[in-house]
Structures are given as structure tokens and as C-alpha cells.
Amino acid sequence: MRIDCIEIYHLELPLSRPIETRLGVWEKWETVLVRMLSGDMEGWGEASPGNAPAIYPETAATVFHVLRCHLAPRVVGKYVQTPEQLQELLEPVVGNHHARAALDCAWWDLFARRQNRPLHLLLDGKHEEIQLGVSFDRMPTIEDLLRSIGEAFEAGFSRVELKLRPGWEASMLNLVRREFPTEHIHGDVEGALGLQHMELLCRLDDFFLTMLEQPLPAEDLVGMAMVQDTIRTPLGLDEAITSLRQAELALELKSGRYVQLKLGQLGGITTAVKVHDACQEAATPCWVGTVPDSGVGTRAALAVAALENCAFPAGYLLPEQRPAVSLVPIPEPTRAGSNEPVTIRLWQEPGIGASPDLREVYRYCVAEASIRP
Numbered sequence: 161m162r163i164d165c166i167e168i169y170h171l172e173l174p175l176s177r178p179i180e181t182r183l184g185v186w187e188k189w190e191t192v193l194v195r196m197l198s199g200d201m202e203g204w205g206e207a208s209p210g211n212a213p214a215i216y217p218e219t220a221a222t223v224f225h226v227l228r229c230h231l232a233p234r235v236v237g238k239y240v241q242t243p244e245q246l247q248e249l250l251e252p253v254v255g256n257h258h259a260r261a262a263l264d265c266a267w268w269d270l271f272a273r274r275q276n277r278p279l280h281l282l283l284d285g286k287h288e289e290i291q292l293g294v295s296f297d298r299m300p301t302i303e304d305l306l307r308s309i310g311e312a313f314e315a316g317f318s319r320v321e322l323k324l325r326p327g328w329e330a331s332m333l334n335l336v337r338r339e340f341p342t343e344h345i346h347g348d349v350e351g352a353l354g355l356q357h358m359e360l361l362c363r364l365d366d367f368f369l370t371m372l373e374q375p376l377p378a379e380d381l382v383g384m385a386m387v388q389d390t391i392r393t394p395l396g397l398d399e400a401i402t403s404l405r406q407a408e409l410a411l412e413l414k415s416g417r418y419v420q421l422k423l424g425q426l427g428g429i430t431t432a433v434k435v436h437d438a439c440q441e442a443a444t445p446c447w448v449g450t451v452p453d454s455g456v457g458t459r460a461a462l463a464v465a466a467l468e469n470c471a472f473p474a475g476y477l478l479p480e481q482r483p484a485v486s487l488v489p490i491p492e493p494t495r496a497g498s499n500e501p502v503t504i505r506l507w508q509e510p511g512i513g514a515s516p517d518l519r520e521v522y523r524y525c526v527a528e529a530s531i532r533p
Contacts, residue, residue: 161271164199165530167528167529168228173524175189175483176481176484181212183213189453191206191207191220192223194206194207195266196267205266205456206265206460207227207262208220208258210451215451227259232531240267250263257426261424261428261429264428265457272512275510278463279459280466285464285465287467290506292502295321295322295477302332306339309322309343316500316501316502319343320343321348322346324348346369346372349376353376354380365393368393370394371417373397374396381415395418396447397416397419401425404438411439418447419439421449429463432464436464446470448465448470448475449474455514456488458477459490459491462506463506473501485524488516489514
């Protein structure tokens with residue numbers, strides 16, 4: 161199919177509540193939408209790394225610039241029949257995974273719509289319903305945290321992820337486990353520890369976590385393997401997995417027993433599927449993470465979460481943890497009964513199942529570009 165035009169929109173979306181980051185407090189969330197046009201068909205993609213390099217090296221502003229000046233001009237006017245052809249066109253541009261992801265996801269959405277098939281089925285997804293987990297960071301009081309955890313499990317979420325901050329790990333987990341002795345609790349260290357903290361990592365075994373996510377920095381796959389060989393708790397790999405090559409190395413080293421798939425971090429659906437397949441061959445389950453966005457990125461992530469080896473509940477942002485407006489509907493979690501887990505049932509419409517209203521896009525747009533041959 162010939163790519164006739166690529167439209168790029170840099171948006172500022174109001175947040176339901178401010179987000180505190182290491183670079184300040186954000187009251188709006190910046191994201192970038194891509195609309196890829198071929199004939200009378202369209203496909204949508206999104207990159208949502210945030211307002212400043214507090215979470216990822218990229219930002220919405222750098223994504224917009226790289227898409228407008230470097231990536232989109234390499235694609236418009238070309239016939240792109242396969243995701244591999246798209247990757248070949250983008251290959252000369254180094255890094256910039258989120259910018260690549262926006263184009264890659266838009267291509268997949270466009271391709272699925274041309275095939276008149278839901279994206280999750282086009283990807284050969286096996287799960288029609290996606291189990292979900294939620295995440296909580298440090299709160300003003302431990303009582304607030306325990307109440308939030310209890311409400312999440314009462315609502316039917318399959319797991320709760322807790323951010324483990326320095327000085328907050330063992331004491332907090334001790335209180336949480338006393339209140340919730342058998343539920344699936346998943347700890348995320350975000351690479352804040354090192355091998356010098358092995359004693360603390362061994363102590364975390366006492367809390368029978370379902371998983372300990374990214375205890376060491378992303379580049380220390382060997383150290384992660386040493387930790388995994390020492391402690392019983394399964395390790396999960398997040399920031400460490402930015403490419404198929406990194407995933408294959410981590411699997412070979414046995415650096416963890418779970419792998420998270422984040423579309424922005426991996427450069428899109430194409431690489432995420434390849435990492436999924438490598439993990440499936442190595443009998444290493446995956447799960448899909450999420451970030452605040454307009455809803456376009458969430459739907460693409462849910463389509464990937466339908467893949468067979470995505471056996472760990474996908475990340476889900478509660479309404480107060482994401483922008484106050486969604487430009488496409490985020491599927492609502494439902495529950496078959498009080499003893500059943502809450503799930504999202506995937507759509508049957510083509511592609512990601514919905515398109516933003518351009519009037520709403522322009523309402524929150526701070527910069528736009530239209531790239532043609």
C-alpha cells in the first residue's frame with residue numbers, strides 16, 4: 161500500500177491529577193499522535209514518553225521533531241507492504257524508539273483496517289479477554305496505600321504492582337503482606353538497586369512477591385542474572401528490554417523469568433511481537449505495560465496483550481492515573497461475577513477499533529505537521 165500522507169499532532173492533555181516526576185510536577189501530559197493515510201484509509205499510532213526526559217530519554221517534543229524532520233519523510237510516497245519494509249525505511253535513523261513506535265503502530269492499524277480485521281486477530285492473538293493489574297506508588301500514609309490495594313483486589317484486579325522506593329521497601333511490604341497474605345503482589349524497583357544491595361534483595365524473598373521488576377539498572381543484564389540465580393523471587397525485565405537483541409541476550413543469560421513489552425520502548429508492535437515470540441520459545445512469560453496516553457496507544461497495547469505468551473496480567477491505569485480526556489474510548493473493564501477477575505473484552509471492529517475525532521485532536525494540539533511526497 162502506498163503511504164500518501166503522514167499527519168503528526170503534538171498534544172497537551174489535562175491530567176486527572178498531577179503527576180510528580182523527578183523533573184517536577186506535571187499537570188498536563190504531552191503525547192504525539194500519528195495519522196497515516198493511504199487512499200481513503202487511515203491508521204493511527206501514538207508515542208507518549210512524557211513532557212521531559214524524566215521517564216524516558218525521549219520526550220513528546222523530540223518525538224514530534226524526529227517524526228517531522230527525519231522519519232515520516234522517509235516513508236511518505238513509498239509502497240510499504242510489510243512491517244519489515246517499514247523497518248528498512250526507518251533503519252538509518254538511530255534510536256528514537258518512541259518516534260518509531262508511533263509510525264509502526266499507525267502502519268499496523270492501517271494495514272488491519274485494509275484487511276477489515278481487528279488488530280489483535282491480525283496479530284494472531286489468542287486472548288479475547290485481557291486480565292489486568294494496577295500499580296501504586298508511595299502514598300502520604302500507609303493507610304492510604306492499604307486502602308487502595310484493598311479496593312483494587314475487591315474490584316477484581318488480578319495483581320497489584322507496588323513501586324519500591326529507597327527506605328520504603330521492607331517495612332512497607334511487611335505491612336502489606338500482613339494485610340494481604342496471599343494476593344498477587346508485584347514489586348517494581350525501576351533499576352534503583354545494585355549488587356551491593358544483595359542482602360536487601362534476599363530479604364525481599366520473605367514477602368513471596370509474584371515478581372520483582374527491574375531491581376538493577378537496565379544495562380546490567382549480567383548482574384540481573386546473578387540476582388536471579390541467588391533469590392527465589394522471579395525477576396521481571398522492563399527497562400532492560402529495548403530491542404530483540406537485548407531480549408535474546410537476557411534470555412540467554414537467564415536475567416529474569418518475566419519480560420515486559422512496552423511498545424514505545426521497543427519501537428512499536430513489530431519488535432514487540434518478535435520479542436514475544438523469542439520469549440515464548442524460551443518459555444518465559446510476557447506482560448504488556450502501559451503509560452498515560454490519549455487511548456490510541458492503550459488500544460495498540462491491548463492488541464499485543466492478546467498474544468498467546470502474554471500470560472501475566474496487563475498493566476492498567478485507573479482513571480485518576482491518566483489524562484482526564486481520552487480521544488478514543490479506552491475499553492472498560494468488566495467482571496462476570498464477584499469471584500471472577502476483572503477483564504477487558506477486545507473489540508471486533510477493524511484495526512484498533514476506533515479513531516480520534518479530529519476536532520478533539522485540534523482542541524488539544526500545540527503543534528502539527530503534514531508530510532507529503
